[in-house]
Amino acid sequence: MLSGKQKRYLRSLAHHVDPIFQVGKGGVNEHLIRHINEAIEVRELIKITVLNNSGEDRQEVGAELSEKSGAELVQVIGKIVVLYKESRDNKKIELPR
Secondary structure, three states, X not given: OXXXXXHHHHHHHHOOOOOXXXXXXXXXXXHHHHHHHHHHHHHOEEEEEEOHHHOOOHHHHHHHHHHHHOOEEEEXXXXXXXXXXXXXXXXXXXXXX
16 A cells, blocks of 8 residues: 555656556456556556546546556546556665655
8 A cells, every 4th residue: 555655756757657558448358457467567657548438437447457457556637547566576666655
């Protein structure tokens, strides 16, 4: 569980990151989760865009992505979801205490 200070720090880092995945009308599926897990292991912090044609609530999509990938939900703002998960092999981000 991330503290408020840690979430603020991660949001500041995520500001300069481009979204690398999109959730469309197919919704959240196993294929997407597998790719998110691979990308988050390398990058630790990723952004995902929820397209208008997905038809789902963005907060719910963010919570579902977080739960299924085992990552922390940092932020859902507009149509962007930000996820963080500490990497086992490629640790780059040092969180404040």
